[in-house]
Structures are given as structure tokens and as C-alpha cells.
Amino acid sequence: MPDRSDVVYSYDGSFRGLMTCVYESFYAREIPGNIVSWSHGQATLYDVKEIKTDSEKARKVMKAISEKISGEAMTFVYHAFLTCLCGREAHILDFIYLGFKYGRKVMRMLTDETVYILNKAVGHLLNETALLRGFVRFSDFGGGLVATIEPKNNVLPILKYHFLSRYPQGFFLIHDKTNSLLLIADRGKSRIISVDGFTPPSAESDELRYRALWKSFYDTIAVEGRENPKCRMSHMPKRYWANMTEMSDRQGRGLFLERGLIPEGK
Amino acid sequence: MFDTEVINTDISEKLAILGAAAKYDVACTSSGVDRAGRKGGVGSTVASGICHSFAADGRCISLLKVLLSNSCVFDCSYCVNRRTNDIKRASFEPRELADLTMQFYRRNYIEGLFLSSAVIRNPDYTCEQMIKVLEILRNEYRFMGYIHAKAIPGADELLIRRIGLLADRMSVNIELPSQKSLQLLAPDKSKEKILNPMRTIQRSITESRTELVRYKSAPRFAPAGQSTQMIVGASPETDYQILTLAAALYRGYGLKRVFYSAYIPMVESRNLPALTTKPPLLREHRLYQADWLMRFYEFEPSELLDEKNPNFNPFVDPKCSWALSHLDRFPVEINSAEYETLLRIPGVGVKSAKKIVAARRSGPLDFEGLKKLGVVLKRAQYFILCKGKAMEGVRLSRESILRGLMSDRSMQLLDGLAGEQLSLYDNETVTRADVIKCLTGQM
Ligand code: SF4
Numbered sequence: 001m002p003d004r005s006d007v008v009y010s011y012d013g014s015f016r017g018l019m020t021c022v023y024e025s026f027y028a029r030e031i032p033g034n035i036v037s038w039s040h041g042q043a044t045l046y047d048v049k050e051i052k053t054d055s056e057k058a059r060k061v062m063k064a065i066s067e068k069i070s071g072e073a074m075t076f077v078y079h080a081f082l083t084c085l086c087g088r089e090a091h092i093l094d095f096i097y098l099g100f101k102y103g104r105k106v107m108r109m110l111t112d113e114t115v116y117i118l119n120k121a122v123g124h125l126l127n128e129t130a131l132l133r134g135f136v137r138f139s140d141f142g143g144g145l146v147a148t149i150e151p152k153n154n155v156l157p158i159l160k161y162h163f164l165s166r167y168p169q170g171f172f173l174i175h176d177k178t179n180s181l182l183l184i185a186d187r188g189k190s191r192i193i194s195v196d197g198f199t200p201p202s203a204e205s206d207e208l209r210y211r212a213l214w215k216s217f218y219d220t221i222a223v224e225g226r227e228n229p230k231c232r233m234s235h236m237p238k239r240y241w242a243n244m245t246e247m248s249d250r251q252g253r254g255l256f257l258e259r260g261l262i263p264e265g266k
Numbered sequence: 267m268f269d270t271e272v273i274n275t276d277i278s279e280k281l282a283i284l285g286a287a288a289k290y291d292v293a294c295t296s297s298g299v300d301r302a303g304r305k306g307g308v309g310s311t312v313a314s315g316i317c318h319s320f321a322a323d324g325r326c327i328s329l330l331k332v333l334l335s336n337s338c339v340f341d342c343s344y345c346v347n348r349r350t351n352d353i354k355r356a357s358f359e360p361r362e363l364a365d366l367t368m369q370f371y372r373r374n375y376i377e378g379l380f381l382s383s384a385v386i387r388n389p390d391y392t393c394e395q396m397i398k399v400l401e402i403l404r405n406e407y408r409f410m411g412y413i414h415a416k417a418i419p420g421a422d423e424l425l426i427r428r429i430g431l432l433a434d435r436m437s438v439n440i441e442l443p444s445q446k447s448l449q450l451l452a453p454d455k456s457k458e459k460i461l462n463p464m465r466t467i468q469r470s471i472t473e474s475r476t477e478l479v480r481y482k483s484a485p486r487f488a489p490a491g492q493s494t495q496m497i498v499g500a501s502p503e504t505d506y507q508i509l510t511l512a513a514a515l516y517r518g519y520g521l522k523r524v525f526y527s528a529y530i531p532m533v534e535s536r537n538l539p540a541l542t543t544k545p546p547l548l549r550e551h552r553l554y555q556a557d558w559l560m561r562f563y564e565f566e567p568s569e570l571l572d573e574k575n576p577n578f579n580p581f582v583d584p585k586c587s588w589a590l591s592h593l594d595r596f597p598v599e600i601n602s603a604e605y606e607t608l609l610r611i612p613g614v615g616v617k618s619a620k621k622i623v624a625a626r627r628s629g630p631l632d633f634e635g636l637k638k639l640g641v642v643l644k645r646a647q648y649f650i651l652c653k654g655k656a657m658e659g660v661r662l663s664r665e666s667i668l669r670g671l672m673s674d675r676s677m678q679l680l681d682g683l684a685g686e687q688l689s690l691y692d693n694e695t696v697t698r699a700d701v702i703k704c705l706t707g708q709m
Contacts, residue, residue, distance in 0.1 A: 111635035231324025
């Protein structure tokens, strides 16, 4: 592995872009001091080398990772890219160099600092994706389903598979506010696009009725005498609550009560 | 007399009544079967199950858990729905409940339906009504999500088989962990009435598996298996009796899960604990820990408890407790111990044991490395060696181990405990010293 140099790579923020950076590093025999995406464009004292995304170069790198390290390592690298780990690009590059040196064994080197850091970040990503399979709340707008999420990691590229399988016939949107992305799914086909803002239409009476029913079910189901707010919080961290029907806007219950959508005294 | 008449109530009131009536069934998992969505259908299932929310009591909400009806003709004394209790009664129309399930499912509130019912008229009629709900869901709406259905004790075998072909998981609740307690507290039920449907379900599951090997399209009977629930603390059975029964059910009836439910007094009866009794939550927690050890760590009930010590220690978890009474097997060298031995170390879980085995192949592990693998050194430190050495500053004596284990988790537990398990000590305030004495057998 060459020494770390003073040059900083700048790329377009896409996965292929990052793979092109790896290609560049390999053939220029240099390890960039950092790899940053254009959108982060902060001024730096280092020389900046702009890396233009090249699908062919990216493909070669991915093939090399799969063949010289393992398919498992390739998936791992992609997942690492989706994490919110600060400076993940540089860690991923280190990992790939490590993998080329040690081969498939690198995945077992769990105490190596680079592997450890990436493993932790990927664990966080996969855990968040798993939680969101349950915590996503859709609203029904005349047959189409719309949900908003605010994850820490870029979960949509993985999360989508779950919902595509769950609603094979459906039309649904998931808006990722954190990463300004929108998943559009229509009868089993999907794509993810960048969006600046997205406002779902306002809910109609049927939608409000089912929300109210769900909230009242939620309140009913807890067993009195067993309240355990700490336990609830550790399983369902507060930062997800804002987008969960039963947790957000608890004061809105007054409104539902007024309209007679929830029985009194419940 | 008591009003068991079904009042015409609107759906939100029904949901409130029938949700509240079902909540003491603690099973709410949607686990055990992987089924990808299919064209023409709605829904899928995931083997590990998915929690959609967590209630104020910290428990997972995965399924729309309701009774079809709470108008019961039976009179089990521990149950709020018993005939002689003066409460509001309600019943869902089958279609009404199927529609509600679909609406909740679409919005991703739930993984599916947990359907149970009080005994309306008689067990057979009750099953028929349940089948109606499930048929609407599966056949009409092509619902592919999760369904857990309770078998009604005393119902015809054929009806139970029909339910099993529509559901993913079935359960029959044992409720009381001995025949004697059943007779006393649930006079309409008997051991046979409970065990017979369990046997029917077990047989049908086995048959359907063999069929499936031959024809891929053979109908699947409760592919996520069956489970049961026991109430802890309503009757005098010990932890050892309960755990032994659970082990027998896992083995003899091929159960997927046994759930334990701390008894919450809601009914005044001379055969039951007083209304002021707090639910034994810590005891329930210990039983789950022990159950976990049986299912994933290959512990036998007799390794954890025996006739002389028939109840779990409130202060240390069952695994620590086991390790403390088998100190001759420790310390264990992390770099050479077999996987099974690693599993028995307090602070080492299934995941970290697997990671240890993988990681040490690329070089010997030290304590720093173990931390990275997720080992809880606070507990494990007393039981392990790395490259022949104990962790710095750790003394491997029984006394120091106890002090160490006491200092963190258990003392916290003690705070939350007042009034519950501590009645063991006749309301005396328990000090740290007492706890250590108790554990070292001096008390
Ligand atoms: S049969 Fe079930 S619902 Fe009816 S009283 Fe007994 S436990 Fe309660």
C-alpha cells in the first residue's frame, strides 16, 4: 500500500464515482489524504483531484473486489458506502487495499481497526434498515401509499426490497428527508430519485379514521402496571417517533376525540 | 344477571374492548416463516419477525392482536372475560375484522393478525367464526401477511386442522403450569382439553412437512409452528417446575416458543394472589433468560435449577448463576476454547462467540480485541484468559467475582424491585452485604 499523499479526491457522491476513485488510486499509486463528494465542496489546503465517474473503471474495480477478495466483501463495500460514517470513503479505500493484500480472510479480521470501524457502521445501517421495515408509516391517498422517513443512513437502496415484496401490486412512495431521496414504486418496479422537497397531500377522512383507530389500539395494548418507558425507548429510539402515526403529535388526540373518532374515556 | 349480550357497538369501541381483552396474551411475534410477496397478493412474511411499534410497557407490537369476541360461556377464575364477570361485551363481524386488518396492514402498522376468542356459544361455533375471518383474508383479499390463530380448547379436530391451513402459527395456552392449578382455577378446562389440540397441531405440522417434500404445492399447515403461554405467579409452581414443563413441551410437542406471563391480579378470589400483589416481572424476566439458554445455549433445566434450589436468584442472571456454581470450569482460554465452551461464559453471547471463533483464526485475541467483538468484559472478565493471562487487576475468586457482578447490573435491579421479590426477606431492607451473603450461601 503506497503512502498517504497530500492530494484529495473529489467525486460526484455516487457509488460508481467512489469505485472510480479506487481505480485512480490504484493506477496512480497514491493514497489520497481524503475522498470527498462534490456536494461537500469545502475549501481545503490540499491539492484537489477531480475524479470523473467512469462506469467501465468502476466495473473493473467491482469485479476485482468480487474475485480477489470475495462477493461478501463486495456487498460489504456497497453497504459501507450507504452508511453515515464520517469519512467513509477513505475507510472503504483502506479496506479494499487491505482486502487485496489478505484476500477473503479480511472479512474475519474483526479486530483490525479499519474492518472494525466499517463493521460497526454497516451494523448500524443494517440495524436501522431492519427497524424501519416496521416503523415506516404509510398514508393512503386514494390507493397510493406515501411515507416519510428521516434515517441516519442511506437506507432506501436496501429497504426498498422489503416493501416491494410486501406490496407487489401496489403503488407507493417513500420520501427520505435526510438524504433528499424519493423511492417511487409501481407494481414491483422501482427507482430512487433525488428531490429537493416533497409534500404529501393532506389526509382525507378515511385516512384520519384509520390513524385514529391505530392510535387507540396502541394505547389499549400496553398492560397497566408494567409501564417501562426506558425499555420502549431503547427498542424504539425517539428520533423515529416524529414519523410514526401512534407517537407523533400525541396532542392531536384531542381533535380526534372531538370528532368522535375515539371513544371517550379511552 | 350478567350481561353477556352483544351490544351493537361501533368499530372503534369494539377495537378498544377486544384489543384490551387480548393484551394479556403476550405472544406478539410474527416470526418463524419467510414468504416473499407474490403477484396478485398483498403481503409477505419475514422469518425473524418484525416489530412495528413498542407499547408503553416496552413490548413489541407486531400483530393486530384482538379477540373475535369476549362473550365467554366459560368461567376461568383468573380471566376478565369469564362468564360471571360484569364487563362490557363486544364481537367483531368477520368481515369487519378482516377489513380492519387489511387497512392496518396497508399502512404498515402491523405484520398481520393475531386472532383469539372467548368461547362464544361453544368451542366449535367459535372456531367456525374464526375460520370465516381467515377465509376472507386469505381467499378473498389474497392476504399473504402473518396470521397467528389460537386454537380453542375442546373444539373439533377437523376445525383446528382447517384453522391451521389458513394460519402461520397456532397456539394453545397452557396458562397454568400444573394439572392441580388447572382444576382449581380453570374448571372448564382440563389437561386433556389443552394437550389434545396441541397434539393435533403437532401431528398436522409434521404431516404437512412430509407432504411438502413430495408435492411442492401441498397445503402448508402452520408453517411457523406452534407456541404456548404460561402464567407465572397465579399458582404456586416453582421456576424449576415451570422450566421443566417448558423443556418437555419443546421436546415432546415440538413447540417453537413458550411464553411466560407475569400474573397481574384483576380478580378477587381466595384461590388467587391478593389484588395488591405486584406482577412478578423480574421472575418472568429470569424465566425468559433461562428459556433462551435452553433454546440457544443448550442448557438443560436441571443444570440451572434443582429440587433444592427451585427458584432463580433475583440478583444474578441464570447464566452468571450457573457459572458461579461451576467455577471449576473457569477460567476459559479464549484463544483455544471450543465454541460450546465459549457460549457458557457470562458476557459472551451467540454472536460474539461466533465472532471469536472467526476472528482468532487470523491471529490471537487480546482483551482489547474482545471488546471490538462485542464481548461484555464487565461480566466476562472473571471467567476468561487471553493468551494465558487474566485481565489486569481481576482476581478470579468467588468473593471478588460476586462483588464485581453485584456492583453493576444487579444493584440497579434491586432499586426497581422493592415490594416484589424482596418479600423473600420479610420486608427488611436488603443491603449490598446481605445480597453477597445470600449468594455465598451464608444467609
Ligand atoms: S375460556 Fe378463555 S376467555 Fe373464557 S373465561 Fe376461560 S380463559 Fe377467559
